[in-house]
Amino acid sequence: MKHVLVTGANKGIGFEIAKQMAQLGYYVYLGCRDEQNGTAAINRLKSEGLSNIEFLQIDVADLASVQQAAAKVPSLDILINNAATSGPKMQNISACDIAALKSTFNTNYFGVIQTTQAFLPLLKKAPLPVIVNVSSELGSLAMQTSRDRAVHWDNYHAYSATKTALNTFTINLSQELRNFKINSVTPGFTATDLNNFTGPKTAAEGALPIVRLATIGEDGPSGQFFRQEGEVAW
Known part of the structure; x- marks a missing residue:
């Protein structure tokens, strides 16, 4: 049985990713900061008949927490870097609070890097190691500069910058x-607490492209950016 870690897995898209991976027969570590929330998520999944799951306490923005979590995992085949924060409002880049910007980067970018680095020794032992970085269309420079750019994107300048940086990390690490x-994967505009549940997609629908890229085989892509409909331009 292959082992997978999903960060930020106690709610929203992360919870649905963990659920779908467990349903496919993977052993899933539900990574989250709060033990009470993590235990509640585990109990929800067990009530649905899933037993191949385990809570793993991890705060991706806290290096000590990440290192402690890595020490508790015996083996790992797949890492899904899902944990993220949308950051505070306002995010207009000409006036946003620098401390808030740094805090958002600390979770969405530096948190992903230090989590990945901590689990690389385990992943390198896997027959086919897979990493999925959960990104966003807002991180695509091509889409940011498109004539079809959505107006609401102006509310997420800081968030989008972290996802652009995350995409660069995906490219560099894959090379x-x-x-x-x-690969980087965007769930699309999904109803979660990051956007006050305004997205048209359900969390279960948002999880689908992430699960698909997490379960690819030897002939699967690497170093690319995807959404449900296919590849996304960087």
């Missing part, structure tokens, strides 16, 4: 680790 499958 360095050629025997891995490493």
Whole structure:
């Protein structure tokens, strides 16, 4: 049985990713900061007949927490870097609070990097190591500069900057680790607490492209950016 870690897995898209991966027969570590919330998520999944799940306490923005979590996992095949924050409002880049911007980067960018680095020794032992970085269309420079750019994107300048940086991390890491499958994936505009549940997609629908890229085989892509409809321009 392959082992997978999903960060930020106690709610929203992360919870649905964990659920769908468990339903496919993977052993899933539900990574989240709060033990009470994590336990509640585990109990919800167990009530649905899923037993191949385990709570793992991890705060991706806290290096000590990340290192402690990595020490508790015996093996890992797939890492899904899902934990993120939308950051505070306002996010207009000409006037946003710098401390808030740094805090958003600390979770969405630096948190992903230090989590990945901590679990790389385990992933390198896997027959086919896979990393999925959960990104956003807002991180696509091509879409940011498109004539079809959505007006509401102006509310997420800080958030989109972190996702652009995350996409760069995906590219660099995939070029360095050629025997891995490493991709960025956007769930699309999904109803979660990051956007006050305004997205048209359900969390279960948002999880689908992430699960698909997490379960690819030897012939699967690497170093690319995807959504449900297909590849996304960087």
